[in-house]
Amino acid sequence: MNNPSPGPETAADQWSAFQRVWTETLAKMMQAGFTTPDAAPPEFVRQLRTGIFQALAQSWDQFLRSPQFLEGMKQWMDSAVAFREMSNEFLTRARQASHLPGQDDIENVLNAVGKAEARLLERIETLAVQVKAMEQRLADRDAGAAAPAAKPKDARRRVRRAPS
Amino acid sequence: MKSSNGNGNDGMGAWAKWPEALIDESFAHARRWARLPFLYQRAQRIRKGATPSRVVYEEDRVKLLHYPAPDGPRFATPLVFVFALVNRPYILDLKADRSVVGHFVRRGFDTYLVDWGIPTDTDRRLTLNDHINGYLARAIDFVRQRAGSPKVSILGYCMGGTMSAIFTALHPERVKNLILLAAGIDFATREGLLNLWTRPEYFDVDRFVDAFGNCPAGFLQASFLLLKPVQNLIEKPIAFFERLDDDDAMDDFLTMETWLNDNIPVPGEVYREFVKSLYQQNLLIQNRLTLGDRTVDLRQITCPVLNIMARNDDLVPCAQSLTFNDAVGSPDRKAIVLPAGHIGLAVGGRAQREVWPQACDWLAERS
Numbered sequence: 346m347n348n349p350s351p352g353p354e355t356a357a358d359q360w361s362a363f364q365r366v367w368t369e370t371l372a373k374m375m376q377a378g379f380t381t382p383d384a385a386p387p388e389f390v391r392q393l394r395t396g397i398f399q400a401l402a403q404s405w406d407q408f409l410r411s412p413q414f415l416e417g418m419k420q421w422m423d424s425a426v427a428f429r430e431m432s433n434e435f436l437t438r439a440r441q442a443s444h445l446p447g448q449d450d451i452e453n454v455l456n457a458v459g460k461a462e463a464r465l466l467e468r469i470e471t472l473a474v475q476v477k478a479m480e481q482r483l484a485d486r487d488a489g490a491a492a493p494a495a496k497p498k499d500a501r502r503r504v505r506r507a508p509s
Numbered sequence: 510m511k512s513s514n515g516n517g518n519d520g521m522g523a524w525a526k527w528p529e530a531l532i533d534e535s536f537a538h539a540r541r542w543a544r545l546p547f548l549y550q551r552a553q554r555i556r557k558g559a560t561p562s563r564v565v566y567e568e569d570r571v572k573l574l575h576y577p578a579p580d581g582p583r584f585a586t587p588l589v590f591v592f593a594l595v596n597r598p599y600i601l602d603l604k605a606d607r608s609v610v611g612h613f614v615r616r617g618f619d620t621y622l623v624d625w626g627i628p629t630d631t632d633r634r635l636t637l638n639d640h641i642n643g644y645l646a647r648a649i650d651f652v653r654q655r656a657g658s659p660k661v662s663i664l665g666y667c668m669g670g671t672m673s674a675i676f677t678a679l680h681p682e683r684v685k686n687l688i689l690l691a692a693g694i695d696f697a698t699r700e701g702l703l704n705l706w707t708r709p710e711y712f713d714v715d716r717f718v719d720a721f722g723n724c725p726a727g728f729l730q731a732s733f734l735l736l737k738p739v740q741n742l743i744e745k746p747i748a749f750f751e752r753l754d755d756d757d758a759m760d761d762f763l764t765m766e767t768w769l770n771d772n773i774p775v776p777g778e779v780y781r782e783f784v785k786s787l788y789q790q791n792l793l794i795q796n797r798l799t800l801g802d803r804t805v806d807l808r809q810i811t812c813p814v815l816n817i818m819a820r821n822d823d824l825v826p827c828a829q830s831l832t833f834n835d836a837v838g839s840p841d842r843k844a845i846v847l848p849a850g851h852i853g854l855a856v857g858g859r860a861q862r863e864v865w866p867q868a869c870d871w872l873a874e875r876s
Binding site: 415 | 631634706710712713716717721735737
């Protein structure tokens with residue numbers, strides 16, 4: 346299970362592995378059919394079923410990793426995307442012909458709103474930086490104004506204390 | 510051909526039980542068929558989420574749910590759950606006896622969960638950067654402010670784990686502990702079918718997103734079903750029918766199916782980035798993934814890390830998560846590997862009994 350996906354050159358190996366798993370599954374079924382059950386009937390049937398499902402799950406896992414499946418999946422996806430592109434285009438044309446807003450118009454409005462939002466946010470951030478800088482300058486100025494005023498106070502106190 | 514078995518019953522005796530078993534099974538089938546008409550009503554009664562919560566923060570479609578601890582928070586650091594963008598997050602709080610969230614809430618953690626909501630066509634241009642450095646970062650800042658804690662613990666599940674790892678690498682100063690649950694980090698492995706199917710030669714993600722916009726929920730659902738077609742399309746319906754007369758099993762089944770079929774689309778650009786940068790180019794583990802103007806360097810993760818993985822995970826194989834612990838810069842790191850599947854890791858009986866009490870202990874020691 347740890348192997349990377351095999352290349353197309355190993356398709357034959359994949360096919361033989363797929364075949365082998367199916368052969369094993371059939372062998373298990375045959376074996377179950379010809380063996381006398383040990384367990385009671387419902388439990389025996391469940392065991393048989395579990396064995397079959399395990400083998401089936403294993404073969405499917407191998408198939409889902411095979412180049413054939415991957416190539417098929419790619420083609421299916423390409424078709425689905427092409428169909429979606431075609432329907433998008435058709436719907437857009439139909440809406441435009443009916444003077445209704447199409448997907449492109451909605452996209453344009455969203456883009457415009459997004460750009461306006463980005464510009465506004467940028468502007469708000471610039472203003473926030475400016476306001477912060479102004480607040481800082483004001484705080485510095487207040488601190489500067491308070492500091493010289495404190496000196497005479499202390500000086501006065503010292504002056505007063507000195508005679509006492 | 511065997512003629513007898515270890516129990517001393519001869520083969521003919523076992524075969525003789527067939528008519529009796531056939532009659533029993535016929536009656537059991539009749540009972541099951543009789544229950545079928547009531548199934549729809551029963552499915553309608555399924556609740557989404559078991560632990561009481563309330564929305565404390567909203568931004569666009571994103572909601573932040575708070576699960577208050579019954580006796581108040583016992584730990585200083587709040588815990589934030591980050592879920593994937595591909596499904597609804599109530600899998601983490603599915604039922605009272607199968608709730609990951611419930612474990613942490615009962616233990617006394619101040620717990621939050623990020624619900625990404627359901628994206629609409631207008632969200633198709635939102636990128637991973639918008640989600641991780643935008644919505645998630647702001648939700649986590651809100652939690653930090655609300656809880657008065659400089660850091661939070663994060664638990665990310667699946668794609669949410671990948672996003673949590675990216676967030677922690679970009680904002681290590683905001684994260685105290687990181688728990689990853691089945692998170693894809695190293696996408697070099699070809700063990701998983703998704704890794705194989707998304708190879709650039711088979712899947713043109715640019716053309717797909719350009720045509721479809723958001724990645725359709727049905728497409729994701731079909732891809733997940735195809736990972737195990739025999740189990741999902743044959744074995745499961747049979748198991749469902751066989752347990753129709755078992756009320757508890759039916760409740761579990763319907764609850765799980767409600768969640769499994771509650772797929773949501775993934776924003777187109779996020780899907781494109783995830784497939785291209787991670788699945789196809791595997792940039793995250795190489796510390797080359799760029800988000801906005803910053804490069805994600807996993808070595809910046811220095812907080813304690815608990816990495817929980819599932820051995821039988823078909824969606825995020827163990828190999829995709831194992832290398833994470835070696836890639837981070839944290840000296841305190843631990844890995845737990847449970848023999849379970851991707852969903853069993855959260856809601857399975859063994860995970861509930863063994864993993865989550867252990868994870869609670871681990872986090873309690875570090876919160």
